[in-house]
Each structure stands twice: as structure tokens, then as C-alpha cells.
Amino acid sequence: MSAQFPQGPASGSYFDEASSAEVVNARMGENINPRLREVMTVLVKHLHAAVKEIEPTHEEWLAAIKFLTETGQMCSDWRQEFILLSDVLGVSMLVDAINHRRPSGATPNTILGPFYLSNAPRYENGANICLDGKGEPLLVAGRVLNTDGQPLPNASIEVWQTNDDGFYDVQQKGIQPDFNLRGVFTTDREGKYWFRSVKPRHYPIPADGPVGKLLGSLGRHPNRAAHLHFIVTATGYDPIITHIFAPDCQYLGEDTVFGVKSELIADFKKVDDAQKAQSVGLAAPFWSVDWDFSLAHCKSLQNAE
Ligand code: BEZ
Ligand code: FE
Numbered sequence: 622m623s624a625q626f627p628q629g630p631a632s633g634s635y636f637d638e639a640s641s642a643e644v645v646n647a648r649m650g651e652n653i654n655p656r657l658r659e660v661m662t663v664l665v666k667h668l669h670a671a672v673k674e675i676e677p678t679h680e681e682w683l684a685a686i687k688f689l690t691e692t693g694q695m696c697s698d699w700r701q702e703f704i705l706l707s708d709v710l711g712v713s714m715l716v717d718a719i720n721h722r723r724p725s726g727a728t729p730n731t732i733l734g735p736f737y738l739s740n741a742p743r744y745e746n747g748a749n750i751c752l753d754g755k756g757e758p759l760l761v762a763g764r765v766l767n768t769d770g771q772p773l774p775n776a777s778i779e780v781w782q783t784n785d786d787g788f789y790d791v792q793q794k795g796i797q798p799d800f801n802l803r804g805v806f807t808t809d810r811e812g813k814y815w816f817r818s819v820k821p822r823h824y825p826i827p828a829d830g831p832v833g834k835l836l837g838s839l840g841r842h843p844n845r846a847a848h849l850h851f852i853v854t855a856t857g858y859d860p861i862i863t864h865i866f867a868p869d870c871q872y873l874g875e876d877t878v879f880g881v882k883s884e885l886i887a888d889f890k891k892v893d894d895a896q897k898a899q900s901v902g903l904a905a906p907f908w909s910v911d912w913d914f915s916l917a918h919c920k921s922l923q924n925a926e
Contacts, residue, residue, distance in 0.1 A: 642669035688831055695830040701735060705832045708732065708878040709841075723859070726768045727917040731864050731880045734850060736789040741779060741803035747902070748806075749817035752798040756785030756819030758898075758907040759889075764812040765853055765914045772812025773916065776855035779805045780816065782848070787824030808855075817901070820889065820908045821847040823872045836877065846876040851914070858916035865912055887912050 636644050646662050677685070695702035707713045713732045721730035744750070751758075765776035781803040783789050790801040806814045828836065828843035836843050847870040854860040864880055865887040866873060873881055890909045892898065898905035 638673075641673075642666045645669070688835070691831040700827065700830070702830050702832055704735065705826060705830070706835075708734075708826070709832055709836060711879045714879045721859075721861075723917050724768055726915055727859075728853070728861050728863055728914045729882050729884050730862055731882070731885070732878065733852075733862050734878075736791055737781060737850065737852075738791065738800075738803060741781065741805050742800050744804045744806055744816065746806055746809065746813070746815050747817070748804060749902070750780065750802050750804040751784075751817070751819045752801040753784055756822075758903040759818045759820045760815065760892075760901050760903060760907060760909045761818060761849070761912060762813070762815035762910070763912040763914070765808045765814065765855060765916065766812060767855075767858065768915055768917050772808070773855045773858070774808055774810045774812055776808040776812065776814075776853060776858075776914075776916070777805060778808065778814050778914070779803075779852040780818070781850045782818065782821050783824050785819055785822060787822055817903060818849070821849055821867055823847045823870050826877055841877065842872075842875070843877050844872045844875075845878060846870045846872040846881055848880070853914045853916065855916055857919055859919055861914065861916060863914075865910070 634644055634647060642665050645665050649658055649661065675681075692702045692706055704713065707716075717730055717732050723729065761780075765773045765778065767773055781789070784793075784797055784802055786793075788797065790797040790799060790803065802818065804816065806816055808814045823844050823846055825843040826845060827833070833843055847867040848864040850862075850864055852860065852862050863885060865885055866881055867889050868886050869889070873886065887910045891906055892909050893906035895905045898907050901907070
């Protein structure tokens with residue numbers, strides 16, 4: 622009489638090196654979320670392929686697990702080390718690019734970054750968002766347009782940036798005034814906006830955790846090219862999350878999170894004219910950037926056309 626043990630999988634579906642990914646993927650149940658099946662099938666396939674190509678030692682694999690463990694342990698309500706990892710590996714910008722394929726002429730998207738605050742103060746056009754008085758004065762002015770070049774009145778423009786020491790207000794609570802270098806503006810009847818600020822500087826991303834250590838081991842610096850962040854919205858149009866970059870920044874070609882796109886490099890002009898400076902409420906010399914944002918119609922509206 623044969624032994625009363627359950628039969629194992631059919632011959633050929635036990636684990637072996639050659640078909641490891643297929644064996645693992647075949648274990649998924651029938652009634653699972655189809656998107657989860659698709660995602661996990663691809664992930665397992667590529668993960669196994671990477672392990673086969675790398676052929677890690679046990680020590681190397683444990684080091685990888687230790688790195689991921691430390692990355693998780695670094696996360697808190699204030700710090701998302703996994704997003705930072707995704708940022709420095711270029712994955713955040715890739716996911717962003719895949720999800721924001723826009724018609725030509727529309728302002729490109731970029732990542733949001735960890736220092737956005739949703740409750741920034743609303744200002745009248747012309748306000749100065751620099752509350753700590755540090756840095757070289759900057760005037761930012763332009764229009765919000767649609768991709769046909771028509772101005773969009775009543776559009777919202779939200780801006781945030783670091784101070785002249787390279788820190789966001791939220792990184793220096795009690796040192797910088799709350800909401801330093803943040804504000805929300807609204808375009809006028811001609812789609813125009815303008816505000817005063819300071820010229821942005823390059824700054825390091827938080828590098829005191831495992832991601833910073835990884836960058837060091839890879840011979841990479843942690844610096845972001847000098848930029849201002851923006852969120853621009855208008856009813857009926859795809860919102861944009863974007864940056865503009867200073868053209869003279871030494872890190873323009875090697876932004877640590879790969880945020881720079883050529884279309885987002887602005888022309889920062891130095892204006893050494895006391896009368897002009899006085900007319901815009903800044904000291905001379907000051908920097909001036911003219912920057913228009915171009916919004917595409919919402920996808921749903923485009924499809925309906
Ligand atoms: C930022 O630009 O604020 C930023 C983006 C990604 C990681 C860290 C900082
Ligand atoms: Fe930033």
C-alpha cells in the first residue's frame with residue numbers, strides 16, 4: 622500500500638535554480654487581483670534575474686537586507702527614507718515621467734519632494750515670501766497659459782524653496798520663521814503672477830541616514846541643483862508639480878534626484894538698476910526671472926473633445 626501523504630507539485634515545479642522565478646510565480650492563487658498578479662510576476666522575474674546575474678554571497682545578501690532594514694528604521698512621520706531611496710535611484714522621476722506624459726508645449730512635471738506643506742499662506746501678487754531677509758533678492762514674474770497660448774486668469778501658483786543657508790523652514794523650526802519662502806499666488810485677469818523672493822541655492826538632501834551612506838559609497842554627492850518648487854492649478858487643466866532651476870548652478874548636470882529637465886532651466890537675469898529695483902520693492906542689484914507655465918487640458922476634457 623502506498624504512503625498516505627499528500628502529493629507534492631507535479632514533477633518539474635519544485636524549486637530549482639534555472640526556473641526559480643517561474644516556480645515562485647506559479648504559486649499565486651487563481652482569484653487574486655489581476656494587477657497584483659501582473660506586478661508581482663514582473664518583480665519576481667526581474668529580482669531573480671538580478672540575483673542570478675549578481676550571484677551574491679550570503680554576506681552580501683545579508684548586507685542588502687540590513688540596508689533595507691535600516692532604511693525602514695529611519696522612516697518616521699517626518700522622514701521617508703524609502704522615498705529618498707527611490708529619488709536617488711531615479712525611480713521617482715521615472716514614475717513621474719510615466720504618469721505625466723503631456724502634449725508638447727506643456728510645462729513638464731517633476732517630483733514633489735518631501736518639503737511641501739499644504740497650508741502655505743496666500744499672498745497678493747508682489748508679496749515677498751522671504752521672511753528671514755537672507756540671500757540675493759529675486760523677482761519672479763510670468764503668466765499661466767494653456768497650451769494654445771491663452772492666458773489663464775485665477776490660476777493658483779504655489780511656490781516653496783530653501784533659504785539662503787540651503788534649508789527649508791520645516792528643517793529649521795525655531796531658526797527660520799514658519800512658512801519662510803512659501804506662498805500661494807493667484808493670476809490676475811491677464812494670467813499674470815509676480816512675487817519677490819531670493820535666488821535659490823543648491824543644497825544637500827537629508828544625507829545622515831542609509832541613503833546618504835549609500836550615496837557616499839557610490840562616490841555620489843547629495844546635492845540638489847538650485848531650484849524653486851511650484852504647483853500650478855487652474856480649473857479644467859491638468860495640475861502641474863514642477864521646479865525651475867538656476868542656470869548657473871554647479872550641480873545642474875548632476876542633481877542627486879535627477880529632477881532637472883532642460884525645459885525647466887530658467888534665465889536668471891541680474892538687474893543692476895536702482896530705479897527698477899525701487900519700482901519692484903527690492904534692493905539693487907536683484908535677480909529677475911520671467912517664467913510662464915503652460916497647462917494642458919485635463920485628459921477627460923481632451924477625450925471629450
Ligand atoms: C526637494 O527638492 O525638496 C527634495 C526632493 C527629493 C528629495 C529631497 C528633497
Ligand atoms: Fe527642493
